[in-house]
Amino acid sequence: MSRIFFFKTLLVLIIAFISSIAIAQEHKVAFSFTGGIVDDGFAGFVTVDYKVNDYDYIQLNAQASFTNLELQEIEIPINLYAFQAGFFFDILRNNSRTFAVGIGVGGLVGYEIINGGDPEIQNNLRLDIETNTLLYGAYAGIDADIFLSPTVAINIKANEAYHINSNVGELTPYIGLGLKLIIK
Numbered sequence: 001m002s003r004i005f006f007f008k009t010l011l012v013l014i015i016a017f018i019s020s021i022a023i024a025q026e027h028k029v030a031f032s033f034t035g036g037i038v039d040d041g042f043a044g045f046v047t048v049d050y051k052v053n054d055y056d057y058i059q060l061n062a063q064a065s066f067t068n069l070e071l072q073e074i075e076i077p078i079n080l081y082a083f084q085a086g087f088f089f090d091i092l093r094n095n096s097r098t099f100a101v102g103i104g105v106g107g108l109v110g111y112e113i114i115n116g117g118d119p120e121i122q123n124n125l126r127l128d129i130e131t132n133t134l135l136y137g138a139y140a141g142i143d144a145d146i147f148l149s150p151t152v153a154i155n156i157k158a159n160e161a162y163h164i165n166s167n168v169g170e171l172t173p174y175i176g177l178g179l180k181l182i183i184k
Contacts, residue, residue: 030183031047031048032046033178034177036177038065038172039169040067040069041067043080045063045176047059047061058085058088059085059104059143063081063084063110064080067080078113080110080112080113088141097147098146100147101143103143104143107137108135108137109134109135110135111133112167112168133167135164136163138161141159154178155180157174157177158173158175160172160173
């Protein structure tokens with residue numbers, strides 16, 4: 001009798017464990033690739049979303065942006081490479097999961113390179129600012145998904161980054177469009 005009870009209990013525990021794993025794996029991780037515009041240039045994001053629950057997710061972004069600053073009619077290239085980590089939550093979505101809109105905030109750290117790191121520019125002019133800067137700051141964003149299938153979505157991303165110690169501008173807007181792949 002105790003042996004049968006043991007095996008029944010073990011079977012119930014195994015079924016509970018397997019079903020909890022199956023439920024936990026439902027849309028836990030998604031990758032998105034977006035391209036878009038920043039100030040007077042373009043940027044790209046590679047993003048990983050990790051679902052904490054049905055409505056909240058942690059978002060990790062790697063960003064590369066390329067823009068120009070005009071100084072005395074000379075175009076000076078500015079490259080920014082940053083890592084962003086934030087917390088997002090859905091504010092709008094339908095039950096059939098054909099669309100979802102989330103908002104979030106987070107922190108960032110990155111590297112700003114002005115004029116390829118060279119303080120000399122055309123016409124024997126010299127930049128009076130640091131041309132290589134380690135950046136830090138915060139960002140806020142909106143992330144919208146239009147689902148084409150349960151595992152593929154069009155991703156629309158809009159972020160505003162605040163770089164506390166940037167030499168060329170503290171606020172950097174980004175708006176982009178891309179593809180999100182949902183990993184089960």
